[in-house]
Each structure stands twice: as structure tokens, then as C-alpha cells.
Amino acid sequence: MENVVGIDLGTTNTCVAIVEDGVPTVIPNKGGYKTTPSMVAISESSKRLVGHIAKRQSVTNAQNTVYAAKRLIGRRWESPAARAVQQSCPYTVVDGPHGDVRIKLRETVYSIPEISAFILQEMKLVAEQYLDGAIERAVITVPAYFNDNQRQATKDAGRIAGLDVIRIINEPTAAALAYGFGKDLERKVAVYDLGGGTFDISILDIGRGVFEVISTAGDTFLGGEDFDVRVMDALIQGFQEKTGVDVADDRMALQRIKDAAEKARCELSVAREALVDLPFLYTTPSGQTFHMQESLTRETLEELTRDLVERTVAICDKTLRDANIDKDGLDDVILVGGMTRMPLIQQRVAEFFGLEPCKGVHPDEVVALGASIQAAALVDENVDVLLLDVTPHSLGIMIVGGYFHRLIEQNTTVPTSASHIFTTVRDNQTSVKILVLQGESDKAADNELLGEFILSGLRKAPKGEVEVEVTFSISADGLVSVAAKDLETGREQSITVTATSGLTEEELQNLVESSQHYMVEVRASEEFERQRQQAERLIADVRELFPQVQAVMSGTAFGRDAIAKAEGVVERAEQEIRNQDARSLEEVVESLERTLNMFRGVVSKTGLS
């Protein structure tokens, strides 16, 4: 069976899992951690750093360390989300060539899918190492409330990373899959997913292995990061009040405060008080130093963030009402995402739903596990799970007056299709431009533009006479296709709407290639590294035996010759290590091994050892 992994590409952490012998398992990374920070950095030596390494150096290299790239993926430069990130993060966000957002790190501009791809590539490597086999296909999760552009960008990221993303699924859905997999449940559950950057609420009906999403809603800009920002602001303000110093311009200080804020917030989930101790936080140009030493209580945190929690509850309430679901009809509430460890959230969720949240799932791993289950279900005949997902946003077209006409309502189970007949609005109109939009606003401009196409060759006629039938379909894997048909001539035109991730196909192609090169390099350097370590070990061993062998063998011409040869081999090895040539090194390693064996033989024969 081909290995297909599930990846939870989170705002702060990423996790990869696979179904092994029918059991979904999280794959630990090289450091043994089950989750990897979703961080990418470019080091001073232009080396790409991903995960824990990137996180470790983030304080000293804040400007070139990207975190929470997920908040920007698939966003437009003008979007408020991009604005907000721009203001709050230490790395440089720049305007992309296609209205998208890009990040500038050490003079190189990266697209967001590229950044995400670096993380996915890392996860791919982790999985390949664990499974000792190539990974080519994956299911990646996104917040349920992601629009098509964001999903497409995520897919592109996978493609850049060398992964065929066979399906993008929603995080809360994945969590529900993990929750219900292998148990024979007949339940209606709510999944409350508050992650690092996004909030989602989904209601699912689970029964006999069929997971039917009834309704889903959320806020793609509400998550742990927002909580951290609140804490950060409070700390900065407190610092300013105490010392009169504003650190807002000091990126390194900001990064330190941010880390401390996150740490404190996490600590407050278990402790009632957390200490923020940042010595030498700020040094004035005149050389005066200031330290930050603050104590933060859980009550303070809750006060700072209560409105955020209430926002999530309000979304839950609205979702239930919109979907016409009675709270009493729910059997379980699943909490997903690291943020749900916060006692205030647990308490409010329990209060709101009138249910004690389900404790059986690991909030950091459950989404990846669910993704791996869906991955297995899509390729493995033995995995008996069927996911009926919904489209989270309404889909429609722009009609005259700049209004948005919905053809497929949000929360419609996919695959689905809908059609509508439109008429021309001008006399002698011969072509019609169809703008495909996604969103909930009645004004077309407020919704996301997914694509556009033109149906031409209409008969010249007074307005309102020519009819065009527009059919939307969304396939099970979320692809939107739109067909427009001139009902008079039967002329048909259709496109598969590829949401724009901010990258053109050409760019994407280039990125995929360069990523492949990078992978080859990574593999080669890994190989070299292995050889180098072995060679160095052998050199050390040979050197250790050198004096003894010399003592025994220097008496003969043959011995002297052998010793000289051995010295030559060691020298060559050292040379190849400096040259970083893996292949030559491999040959030298063989010679080294022979030399060492000979030395050992000599030493043991003479009985000196």
C-alpha cells in the first residue's frame, strides 16, 4: 500500500500522521517531537531553517524568521488580514506581483505558498525517514473557513513541496474523523477548533462510518496569536508605564516579548500565575538598560482576552441558529487546537453547549490524525470511512448592479451542482462576462473573486431575450467548475475555476523545479554528512592505533611503506571532507576501513594491545 500522509499545517505547529495497519499514528520529527513549529528562517549563511531550529534562532534572527505564515496564505495584499500581520510581525511583508502577499527574507522575496512548502517539505522528509519510503501524496488540512484561494494556495504549497495533495479537508472535520474513527458512533457532535490563527466551529452527524458535516463556520483571523498579541500589548504598555520606554520599534525586543507572552499564556493554562522575566530587554542609545520583570495572573489573562473568547461563543451561537440545530440535540463537544487548553475557553464552551467537552482527543495531534484517516479512506479499500464535507462559503456570480447572486449556498454538501438562467442586460449584447465569486456578502465586491470567463457569440437581440444558463459544480475534492450555456445556440463554455494562490502557473512550475533541486541537495548533503561522520570516526580510530603500529612495523621497509600509505589515506580523507565531495569521500572511507582493519590485525597479532 502506497503511503499517503495526513498533514495538519497549522499556524504555529505542523503535525504529520499516517494510518499504519489501520491505526492512525503521529510521526515524530527528528528531534522526537510530535509537532514541528511552523516556522521558517533564513540563516546568516543563507541556509534554510525549518521547525525547531528556526524557532530556536528566532530571537536573534527575528527579521528573517517567518511564523504564522498561514495567516497570510492566499490573502491579497489589500486585505485587512495582510495589513494586520504587516503591523505586528518582525519580518518584512511586501506587495507581490499579482496582488498577493510576499515575504522578504535576506534580500530574497518568497511567496507564502513557498514558505508553507518549506514546512511541508520538512514534514515530507520526516515521514519519509520514518517510513523509509517515498511519500508522494498527502491530505492537508485547512481551517474550515478558508476560502478557495486559501485552499488553492495550500495545495500549491504542497505541490511545491513535491506532494500531490489529493484532498484539502477542514480541520474540525479531520478532528471529528479522528474522534469517531474505529468507534461505532451514532452521534451529533460539535467541533470547537481554536488554533494558533483561526477559529472554526463545525457540527457533524456521525453514524456507521459516515461523517456528515452539517454546518461549519469560523473566523480565519481569530486564534492564539490574537491572544498573544493582547498579552504582548499589555506587557509593552506596562513596560512603558514603568520605564517610559517604548519598545515598539525594537524588533528583537518585540520578538522576545512575543515569545514570553506565548510562554506565559501557555503556562497560565495550568498555573494561576506566570512570570515574564526578560533581562536586558532594551538598551537606550545612551547605554541605559532596562529589564522586564512582570507577573501575570490567570485572571489578568482572562480579562485581556475575554472578548476574544466571547467572539468564538457568538460564532457558535450563530452557527447553531443558522443551521437550525438545537443545542440539546448535540451529543458531544470536541475541543481542538492548543488554545482550547485555556481554562476560560473550556469553561465557556461547557457553559454554552451545556456539555462537558470530550477529553479523549489530543488537541495538537487530532487534526493530523484525522487527515491521515481521510488520506487512507481515499486510497485504501480497507478503511471504511466516508466523509461528507460541505462548502464553507456561498458560491455565485456577479450580476448587474454589482450584486452577488448565490448559486450554491454555504454549508452545502459536496459534490453538488446548481444552475441558473441569466438574461442579457443590454441590447445587442454579444458576450457575457461571468465573474465567479465566493463569500457571504450581497455585494460582489466584498466577496472573493475566484475566476472569470467570457461567453461570447451571443445572438444580437434586445436585452433580456438571450438566455444563458450557468451551472456551477463543486466536485468531491472541492474543485469548482462553471459551465455557461447559451440556451439558444447551445453554445457551451466551461472552465474549472482555479482559485488564485497568488502564483502563476509558470512561477509555480519554477518553484516546483527549484524545490526538487533543493531536495536533491538536501539529500546529497545529508549523504555527505553521513559519510563525513563515518570518515572522521575512522580517521580518529586509525590515528589512535598509529603509535602502536609504528612501533611494531617501522623496522621493516614493508612496514614503513604501509605506514606511509596509511598516512596518505588519512590525508586524502581529510582533503575530501574539506572538498565536501560525497562520492570521493565514499571511496576514501573504504580505504580507511581497510587501513583500520590492517592496523587492528597488526596490533592484535603482536599481542601488544
Next chain:
Amino acid sequence: MSLARTLRLRVKPGVRPETLALGPQEYFVLSRIEGQGSVAEIIGASGLGAAETEQILERLLELGALERENGSATKPSPRRRIQTSPELRSQAADRRRRLLRQQLGAQVRQDSGSGSASTRPRNNTPTAEPASEAEPTPNDFVPPLVAPDDERLDASLGLPVDTQRHLLALEDRRAELSPFDILSLHPTDDLKVIRSAFRDASRTFHPDAYHGRELGRFREVLAGLFAAAKTAYQDLQKSEVRQPLVAQVEAERLRKKQLEAQREAAARAAEELRLRREQEQRAERRAARDARRNERQRQRIATATLTKVQEHLAAATEAEGEENYARAANNYRLALQLSPDDPDIRRRWEDSRQIARQGRAKGAFARACSLVEVGHFAEALPLFLEAADADPTLEHLAHAADAVREQDVGKARDLAMRALQLLTENETSDAPLRPNAVADLRMMVARAFLAAGQGQSAREQALLVQRVRPKDPQARALLKSIKVT
């Protein structure tokens, strides 16, 4: 007939159960057979009754779905079975899954609400399912299929051809299908059943249910049908959509039931009528038989009676010949009893009885007279009375009256009165008795009257006696005694 429990059966290789005319139960039992198994094992696995399962197995044997397994009847080791026929087993498992899927896909799930685990049609566990849970509920919902040679079918796809046929049939008829039809469900108000049916439909229609197999053009067909199933499911949540359909079916069902009931009632009535007629006919036949028997009996009796009568008459004639009139009278009486309406017999009975009486009276009288002559009056009395009774002639009456006068005055007077009447008749008769004899008789009457206290009558008779015999001492004495009194 029953099958030996140790008999081992196996699914005939290459048999396609879909092509056989099997009922749901037979399908079910067939699906329970893991390639092969003994009758006892199959009964155990089916969860049905032993007799029922045996019947079904017999039918399956008949249809050629199963065959008897040769040679291994003595070693029914399941271990060995696994080793020897993994291929067969996997074939059977495949077939079983396909069968169950087909069956359950088109099945009303009554039990869905209970959350039972193993009703899942694709459960891969081979034997662990408790049989009762997978037991098919009777359902006559027949999923539509297109012709097996439909050109749109494509055996190279990862979709079973039967499923393709079903899908195409649904696709072709989509416009006319009701929401319940799309879900392969009989109209019901049970939302749990509807939800369950939707889940089953999802497993058939959702493209993801085929684990990434090649679906070709069916991908679109599936997507369309899935959307239709989803719409149907949503519509059926609304009672205003559901109710009319259910009501319609309910009405149809009710109408059928009524019709059935009517038919049954009619059949019952006809049966009753038939029975009643039969009973009537039987009764008539019985009556006729009885009548005939009675007639024969009557005739027999009549014949016997006639014979008896003849016998009696013969006896009577014979007795008459012997002048034994008493016996003749008796025989005549017996004959008359048997033939009471025969006037001749009656007459002859009366005649002979008369003669017998007279004879008896004459005899009794004679004996009485002789007894009187020798002075035995007491012994003579009953004989006189008998003579008077048997033949009340003047002489007999007079003598009886005279004889009884001392014992029973009432009787004496009565007899005297009758004698007196005959005496009066005698005077006017054509052959009157001699005056002397009359005088004697009158004397007797007189004595009787006297004894009964009728002195005037006694005197009158005595005087009449004296007129014939003036010097009759008896009369004189009587008259004297009357005077005295």
C-alpha cells in the same frame, strides 16, 4: 427430508448469485456461507431456525448455488478449511460483501436507531458479526437496473457492473423518482430510518466511497446522484414533503389491505357458502337415506305384521274350529292390535269374544247351578257374577242378583234392575220364555230387591209370580215378610 448436520456444503465456484432467483432470506443464508461449511455451521451462522435454514439450503442446492462437498464430511476442521481454501474464502468474502451491500443498499432499515454495530454493509470482519444484526428485514424495494448490455456500462472501471447498472437506471429516471426512491427507501415517517438510508445512499453515490478507484464518466453520474440523494434527504426532513408521500403509500397500502381483506372476506364467504351447501346436501342425503330406511322398516314391519296377523287369524280360525272361542278371541285381539283398522277382524274378534263369553257364562252358570244344587252357595256366587258379567242374559242376571243379595246389596239391586229390564223386554219379545221360568226369575229378582230394601219392587214381582203360580210358597213367604217389614 432433512439434511445431515455434518454434511458439508460449499458455494459452487463461479456461481453468480445475482443471476439466481433468490429471496432475501436465501440471499442472506448464501451470504453467510464462508466458501464452505457444514449444515450445522451454516445454521449457526445464519441465526435463523434450523428447519428454516435447512429448507433454504435445500432450495439453494436445487438452484445450483451450493454443492455438496465430497470427501471431507468426516473432518470438519475449520483450521484445515482455512489452509486449504484461502482463495475460495476470499472469493466468498467478496461475494458476501457484494451481496450484503446490494441487499442492504436497497433495504429499509428498521433497526437503524439502535446504533447496532455490524449492520454496516462493508464490514470486513468475516464471521464475528452476530447474525441477528445483519438479518435482512423483509423489503420488497427493488432497485432499478438498466439492461445488462447497456452500452454505457464499462467493466474496466473500478465500479461493479451491477452498481453501474443501478446508477444508470437511477440517472435515467431521476426526474420521475421521488425522494424516497432516490434513497432506495419505502416511504416512512421515521427520521432515523431516513437518515440511515441517506448514509447508505452516500456509500453508494459519493465518489469518495470508491477509495480512489477509476470511475470514468461515472464520477459525474455519482456526483449528480449524490447531490440528488442529499436534496432528497433534506427534503424528507420536512414533513410537508414526507407526509404526502408516506400518506400516499399508506393509502395505497391500506387500499391493498382493504382489497385483500375484501378478497379474503369474499373467499371466506364463498367457502362458508360451499360448506353450508355441502352440509345441506349431506343433510338431504341423510334424510333421504333415513326415509328409505324407514320405508323399508315400515314395509318390513307391515309385512311382519301381516304375517303375524295371518298367523293370529289362522290360530283364531283353528281355535274356532276347535270351538275354543276364548283362544280365538285372544288371537283375534292380537291380530286386531297389529291391524286395528280391519273391521272384519274387529267383527270376528267381537263375535268370537261374544261366543267365548257366552260359553264362559254358560259354563260358569252351569257350574254355579250345580254348586247351588249341592248347597255350596258361597262357591256359586262368584260363578253367577262371572256369568252375569260375561253374558248378561236375563237368567244370569237374575241368578246373580239373587246370589249376591246377601253380600252386596248395591250390586244385587243393580243386577236386579238390569234383569227387570230384560224381563220387560222378554214380554214383548218374539220368543218369550215359558211363564214358569219367568216366574222363577221374577222370584229371584224380588228377593234381590227385597234385600236391597226396595220392598215395593219386590212385592210387585212376587205378585207377578203369584199370578203364574198362585200357590207358590216362596212368593207367599216373601209377600208376608214384606208385610211384616
